[in-house]
Amino acid sequence: MNIGEAAAGSGVSAKMIRHYEAIGLIEATRRPNGYRSYGPQDVAVLRFIRHARDLAFPLEDIRRLLALWRDRSRASADVKQMALDHVAALESKAASLQAVADSLRHLAQHCNGDDRPDCPIIAELEGIRE
């Protein structure tokens, strides 16, 4: 099948499929006319990639996950370790975003929100406390 069909079947845009090929994440055989040609197995790989992206795995992680996936004799411990590392990274990012949100919300609570110019948010940004 051509790239369009592979895209539709995998949920990965044709644009991204070409990109993944350019960065060496996947490969594609070419037809005599230059068109990329994909089989069901390729679509499965693309789906795998999409699911991993849905789980916010960075592409470099996905590269390793693909290698593990292809390795029939992989140890599940390897996969688990990657997953847990990734979970830790996600949670740390989530927590720091939430912390920023909390402190900004706190500032906003003390802002009148009227037509007067005084605003603790601006005061904070000015760095009153420095």
Next chain:
Amino acid sequence: MNIGEAAAGSGVSAKMIRHYEAIGLIEATRRPNGYRSYGPQDVAVLRFIRHARDLAFPLEDIRRLLALWRDRSRASADVKQMALDHVAALESKAASLQAVADSLRHLAQHCNGDDRPDCPIIAELEGIRE
């Protein structure tokens, strides 16, 4: 003062100061020799930007915040609205990261993590449920 001193005094790297100028966020007067020249007020602006970045405001928001800051007659309601919008965006991003982390952690919990190949994480990525 030169860019290096302004950078040290504001906590914004010289690289970033030039970048902020390039995108029109700030301006700089030049000395005859071509060097950028900054005064204390400029450093205050840079500090303002840095604080806003610490609060994860995107640069486009900072552009507006700077305008509000410079506007002595600004309504605090404007600032508050921007802040609350930003809080909502941050929290939504934090929540979705956390949701991904949760589901991945759940998968990992059911992975033996031994030297056998079976692993529900890989199974999920394969899209068993599709």
Next chain:
DNA sequence: CTTGACCTTCCCATACTGGGAAACACCATC
């Protein structure tokens, strides 16, 4: 006058995705 620290601009890189242009391939219809 040399040396070293600082400054300038310009290009490249990160990670991921999309938009769009110009050219070519294919297929169906007239």
Next chain:
DNA sequence: GATGGTGTTTCCCAGTATGGGAAGGTCAAG
């Protein structure tokens, strides 16, 4: 066979925000 529509190719550019590094100019101290 000409035409048109759709698909595909490559290439360039865009964004977020930041940094690395090269090649060269400037200045102050020794």
